[in-house]
Amino acid sequence: MKYQSRRPALLLLSDGTIFHGKAVGDKEATSYGEVCFNTGMTGYQEIFTDPSYFGQLMVTANAHIGNYGATDVETESDKVKISGLICRNFSYNYSRKDAQESLEQFLDKSDLFAISDVDTRALVAHIRDNGSMNALITTDVENIEALKAKLAEVPDMKGLELASKVSTKEPYYFGEEDAEVKIAVLDIGIKRNILRNLAKRGAYVKVFPYDTTYQEMKSWNPDGYFLSNGPGDPEPLVNAIQVAKDIIADDEPLFGICLGHQVIALANGISTYKMHNGHRGINHPIKNLITGKGEITSQNHGFSINREETEAHPEVEITHVHLNDHSVAGIKMKNKNCFSVQYHPEASPGPNDATYLFDQFIENIKSVTA
Numbered sequence: 001m002k003y004q005s006r007r008p009a010l011l012l013l014s015d016g017t018i019f020h021g022k023a024v025g026d027k028e029a030t031s032y033g034e035v036c037f038n039t040g041m042t043g044y045q046e047i048f049t050d051p052s053y054f055g056q057l058m059v060t061a062n063a064h065i066g067n068y069g070a071t072d073v074e075t076e077s078d079k080v081k082i083s084g085l086i087c088r089n090f091s092y093n094y095s096r097k098d099a100q101e102s103l104e105q106f107l108d109k110s111d112l113f114a115i116s117d118v119d120t121r122a123l124v125a126h127i128r129d130n131g132s133m134n135a136l137i138t139t140d141v142e143n144i145e146a147l148k149a150k151l152a153e154v155p156d157m158k159g160l161e162l163a164s165k166v167s168t169k170e171p172y173y174f175g176e177e178d179a180e181v182k183i184a185v186l187d188i189g190i191k192r193n194i195l196r197n198l199a200k201r202g203a204y205v206k207v208f209p210y211d212t213t214y215q216e217m218k219s220w221n222p223d224g225y226f227l228s229n230g231p232g233d234p235e236p237l238v239n240a241i242q243v244a245k246d247i248i249a250d251d252e253p254l255f256g257i258c259l260g261h262q263v264i265a266l267a268n269g270i271s272t273y274k275m276h277n278g279h280r281g282i283n284h285p286i287k288n289l290i291t292g293k294g295e296i297t298s299q300n301h302g303f304s305i306n307r308e309e310t311e312a313h314p315e316v317e318i319t320h321v322h323l324n325d326h327s328v329a330g331i332k333m334k335n336k337n338c339f340s341v342q343y344h345p346e347a348s349p350g351p352n353d354a355t356y357l358f359d360q361f362i363e364n365i366k367s368v369t370a
């Protein structure tokens with residue numbers, strides 16, 4: 001049954017282009033979101049559960065998805081966060097000793113709708129040339145005109161606040177209580193591997209909901225602060241930007257990743273913009289301008305910070321640059337204990353070239369607590 005008579009499905013882009021495929025699974029479904037592609041060859045489970053992808057339809061550029069199955073540890077949050085999956089070949093079978101279930105079973109638990117047998121090479125080229133846009137995937141292949149009207153109502157990613165949709169509702173702790181340093185995290189969509197990386201370096205972490213104020217975080221008496229990755233446009237994150245401003249004003253140790261990096265830039269009056277196409281993959285080249293060394297990094301972002309404004313800023317220095325398009329990949333504040341990167345040192349998936357940034361953060365904290 002799985003290999004025969006599969007339901008026809010299609011992808012409709014907001015520019016009217018249609019790509020045909022087949023539904024994975026047997027249900028009727030329609031899913032909406034901003035279409036984006038990830039070029040990583042592995043790490044699909046980590047990608048699908050990354051909260052930064054909330055509200056996005058994911059195209060996997062790799063030709064085979066699902067062939068190494070799923071586990072309950074290769075996850076970056078409690079459930080699948082992408083709004084739909086578009087792939088070339090979906091593997092119902094899997095082959096790996098440690099896998100616990102098939103990708104189909106794993107996606108079913110989050111009720112995720114996926115379509116396969118799509119010409120993803122043509123699709124990726126289309127999105128690359130025409131830029132990011134909203135789209136839908138559906139099994140309702142006879143009702144395109146009605147679906148077009150619904151697609152037109154899907155909000156644009158630019159200006160969209162999504163952190164509140166994925167942030168924790170209640171504060172929680174991570175790591176050992178008797179750890180050397182205490183770090184307060186503002187959760188605007190955090191990936192688990194960031195928490196693992198902090199705890200592994202001797203930090204006890206308290207994770208706060210997205211709308212927590214600096215004063216509330218400070219009352220826990222942390223040694224340092226962290227602003228997480230997350231979905232959506234950074235600009236509407238009024239509270240997070242205020243929290244960053246307050247931390248910087250008090251000159252407390254601060255580190256930000258991806259959305260957190262963009263929030264730190266906005267707190268410094270540097271604007272952000274929506275990229276033609278984001279960076280999503282696990283082989284993005286970065287140059288560290290302080291050491292002169294190259295890094296291969298994991299990336300997932302559709303917004304970026306304004307390069308000219310950063311260069312002209314008297315208190316902010318560019319520390320890392322993306323070698324493909326020279327966009328800003330990292331900054332630090334010249335006279336404050338604050339730095340951030342646009343990419344993902346926690347990888348998951350991806351290479352570990354940049355994990356030194358977590359060591360640097362712990363050193364930054366210890367330099368003031370010692």
Ligand SMILES: NC(=O)CC[C@H](N)C(=O)O
Pocket residue numbers: 052228229230231232233234257258259260278300301302303304
């Ligand atoms: N991974 C992230 O934190 C992504 C940040 C932001 N949502 C962007 O797309 O640029």
